[in-house]
Amino acid sequence: xxxxxxxxxxxxxxxxxxxxxxxxxxxxxxxxxxxxxxxxxxxxxxxxxxxxxxxxxxxxxxxxxxxxxxxxxxxxxxxxxxxxxxxxxxxxxxxxxxxxxxxxxxxxxxxxxxxxxxxxxxxxxxxxxxxxxxxxxxxxxxxxxxxxxxxxxxxxxxxxxxxxxxxxxxxxxxxxxxxxxxxxxxxxxxxxxxxxxxxxxxxxxxxxxxxxxxxxxxxxxxxxxxxxxxxxxxxxxxxxxxxxxxxxxxxxxxxxxxxxxxxxxxxxxxxxxxxxxxxxxxxxxxxxxxxxxxxxxxxxxxxxxxxxxxxxxxxxxxxxxxxxxxxxxxxxxxxxxxxxxxxxxxxxxxxxxxxxxxxxxxxxxxxxxxxxxxxxxxxxxxxxxxxxxxxxxxxxxxxxxxxxxxxxxxxxxxxxxxxxxxxxxxxxxxxxxxxxxxxxxxxxxxxxxxxxxx
Numbered sequence: 001x002x003x004x005x006x007x008x009x010x011x012x013x014x015x016x017x018x019x020x021x022x023x024x025x026x027x028x029x030x031x032x033x034x035x036x037x038x039x040x041x042x043x044x045x046x047x048x049x050x051x052x053x054x055x056x057x058x059x060x061x062x063x064x065x066x067x068x069x070x071x072x073x074x075x076x077x078x079x080x081x082x083x084x085x086x087x088x089x090x091x092x093x094x095x096x097x098x099x100x101x102x103x104x105x106x107x108x109x110x111x112x113x114x115x116x117x118x119x120x121x122x123x124x125x126x127x128x129x130x131x132x133x134x135x136x137x138x139x140x141x142x143x144x145x146x147x148x149x150x151x152x153x154x155x156x157x158x159x160x161x162x163x164x165x166x167x168x169x170x171x172x173x174x175x176x177x178x179x180x181x182x183x184x185x186x187x188x189x190x191x192x193x194x195x196x197x198x199x200x201x202x203x204x205x206x207x208x209x210x211x212x213x214x215x216x217x218x219x220x221x222x223x224x225x226x227x228x229x230x231x232x233x234x235x236x237x238x239x240x241x242x243x244x245x246x247x248x249x250x251x252x253x254x255x256x257x258x259x260x261x262x263x264x265x266x267x268x269x270x271x272x273x274x275x276x277x278x279x280x281x282x283x284x285x286x287x288x289x290x291x292x293x294x295x296x297x298x299x300x301x302x303x304x305x306x307x308x309x310x311x312x313x314x315x316x317x318x319x320x321x322x323x324x325x326x327x328x329x330x331x332x333x334x335x336x337x338x339x340x341x342x343x344x345x346x347x348x349x350x351x352x353x354x355x356x357x358x359x360x361x362x363x364x365x366x367x368x369x370x371x372x373x374x375x376x377x378x379x380x381x382x383x384x385x386x387x388x389x390x391x392x393x394x395x396x397x398x399x400x401x402x403x404x405x406x407x408x409x410x411x412x413x414x415x416x417x418x419x420x421x422x423x424x425x426x427x428x429x430x431x432x433x434x435x436x437x438x439x440x441x442x443x444x445x446x447x448x449x450x451x452x453x454x
Contacts, residue, residue, distance in 0.1 A: 020056045021204045024194035029450060030186065031060065036353055036376075037184050038064030043136065045121075045181045046159040048188030051233030054159040055119065057188055061157055062115040070114030073107050078120035085128050087144045090135075096145025106143065108135060112152045121158040121181065122167055126174070133177045156181065184348055191228040191235065193303060198224050201232060205239040206251065213246065218253040225308075226260045287322045290315070294324075344452045353378045354446045356404055360384050362426065363398040372424075374401065379443060381416060381427040388422070399426055406442035409435060 022031055037044055038061045046054045055074070062072050080088055087096070091106030107116060124132065135141050136156060140149035158181045167173035191198060202223050206213050215223070219242075228234055238257060245255040253261050293304040305315040318324075344352060353376040360382060363369040370393075372384035382399070393415055402408045411431040418424040431439065 019204075020053070020060065021197065021200050023200035024196040026189050026194050027197055030057065030188065033186060033450065034060045035064050036355070037061060037186065039066075039353070040184075040351060041065075041155055042183035042348075042351065043156045043158070043181050044183070045164075045185045046157065046188060047164075047185060048159075048161065049190045049231055050161045051231035052188045052190050053232050054161075054188050055117070057186055058117045058119075058157045058159060061186075062117075062155075065115070065155065067114050067155055071111050072115050072117070073111040074117035074119060075107055076119045078123040082125060085125065086131065089128070090131070090141055090143055091146075091150070092144035093146040096143070100145070103143070108141075108152045108154055109150060111154045113154075115155045115157060118156065118158040120160060122160040122162040122164055122173060126172075129174045129177050133174065133180060136177075136180050182345075183351075185344075191231045192226075193300070195224040195303075198228070198235065201235055202239060205236050206243065209240060209243040212249050213243065213251055214249065215251045216253065219251050219256060222253055222256055222260050286318070287324070290318055290322070290324065344447060349440075349443065349447065350379045352443065352447055352452075353383075354443060356446075358401050358404055361400040362387075362393065364393045365395050368393065375423065377403070377443075379428075379440065381413065381425060383423065383425045385423045387418075387424050396429070397426060399428070403439075403442050407435065407438040409439060411435070 020031070022028055034057060044058075044061055046057050048054050058074075059072070062068060075088065077085070087104070087106070089106050089108060091104050091109055092100050093103050094100055131141065135152070140151040142149060164173055164178055164182075168175045168178050191201075199220060202215065202220070206215065223235075230237075238260065241257065242251045242255045246252065247255075289308065290304070293308050294301070301315055301319075308315065310318075355376050356374055358374050360372045360374050361369065362372060362384075370387055372386045375383040375385055377383075382401070395414070397413045397415065398410070399413045400408070400410050409431075412429045413426045414429055416425040416427040
C-alpha cells in the first residue's frame with residue numbers, strides 16, 4: 001500500500017500485487033491502523049468472516065513494513081494435509097522419508113528476512129502448534145530428518161475466521177501460541193457493515209468485467225441491502241453472473257440472483273404503512289423485515305435502518321410499535337463510539353503509536369536545546385522531525401510537550417535513533433506518577449477514538 005488513504009468517495013490502493021478498494025469510514029480506519037502496525041515487527045492476527053478481505057489487509061501490512069522488499073510467503077494452513085504440514089513449514093533433508101530425493105527449504109526459510117502469512121491458523125494441529133511456538137520465540141529448529149539447526153528472521157501475520165478465544169478456552173488452540181500471534185489484532189468488518197464499500201467494490205468488479213456496463217439504481221439498491229454472507233468473494237462472483245445475464249449496457253435488478261433481488265421486495269413491502277386494518281397482514285411482514293435486518297446486522301440499528309430504507313428515528317418508533325426488545329446496540333460510526341477494530345492488551349497499549357503533531361522542546365545537559373514537531377507518540381517515547389542533522393544530543397534529555405486535548409508532559413529521556421533526514425526517536429526514561437497517569441489516560445482515549453477496545 002503506497003501512502004495515506006485519501007478521503008474521497010473511494011480509494012483504489014495497490015497492495016503488494018493486489019488492489020484494495022476502500023470507501024467506508026470503517027475500512028479507512030482499518031487501513032490507517034495497518035500503516036501504524038506495519039512500522040513495528042510485532043506479530044499480527046487478522047480476524048474476520050470468510051471472504052471479507054483478510055489477505056488484502058495482511059499484504060498491506062507487509063507492503064508498508066520495512067520488509068516490503070523482502071520475501072512474502074503465504075500458506076493456507078487448512079489446505080495442508082496433516083502429514084505434510086511439518087515438512088512444508090520447516091523443510092526436510094534428503095532421505096528424511098520415502099520420496100525425499102533432495103533437501104527442501106521450508107516456508108520459514110523461504111520467508112527469511114520477510115513475512116510469512118499463515119492463513120486459517122486455527123486449523124493447525126496441536127503437535128504443529130508446539131513447534132510453531134518455539135520458532136516464533138526465535139529458537140532455531142531442525143529440518144525434518146536434519147541434524148543442523150536453522151535460524152530465521154521472519155515476521156508472522158496470521159488470519160482466522162474462527163473465534164480463537166473460544167478455541168483456547170476449549171483447549172483446541174494453545175493459549176501461549178495465541179498470545180504470541182496476537183501481539184496486535186486487526187478485525188476486518190464484514191461487508192454488510194460497510195455498504196459504501198459494497199457500491200465501490202461492485203463498480204470496480206463490473207469495470208474489470210466490462211467497462212461499458214453500469215448498474216441501474218434498483219440493482220445497486222439491492223446490492224447494498226443484501227447481507228452478503230460470503231462477503232467480498234461472494235460479491236465478486238455475483239458480479240460475474242450479472243455481467244453474463246445482462247443485456248445492453250445496464251445491469252438491471254432482474255439480472256441479479258433471485259435472493260439478492262428479493263431483498264429489495266422485502267424491504268419495500270416492510271417500509272410501506274398500512275392504510276387500514278384490512279391490511280394488518282402487512283404489519284407482520286414489516287415486523288419480520290425489521291427482525292431480519294437486525295439479525296443480519298447483529299442488532300446494529302443504524303445499519304438495519306439503512307438497509308430498510310428508513311430513518312433511525314423511524315426504526316426506533318417501529319421497535320416500540322411492535323414491542324421488539326433490543327439488547328445494548330453495538331457501537332457504530334453514527335452518533336456513537338467508532339466501530340470496533342479489535343482489542344489491545346496492556347502490552348499492546350504500551351507499543352501503540354498515536355499519530356499526533358505538537359511542539360516538542362528538547363534540552364540536553366549542556367544547555368543546548370531544540371524545538372521539533374512530533375510525528376507519533378507512544379507510552380515509550382516520541383518520534384520527532386525538524387531537528388538538526390545529524391541529531392547531536394547525547395546523554396540524558398529533558399523533553400516537554402503539550403498533548404493535543406491532553407495534559408502537558410515533562411519527562412526525562414534519551415536518544416533512541418536518528419536519521420539524516422531530520423527525524424529522531426526519543427525514549428522516555430522517567431516520568432512522575434501523576435503525569436504518567438494522565439498521559440496513559442490520554443493514550444487510552446486516543447486508542448478508543450480510533451476504534452480499539454482497551
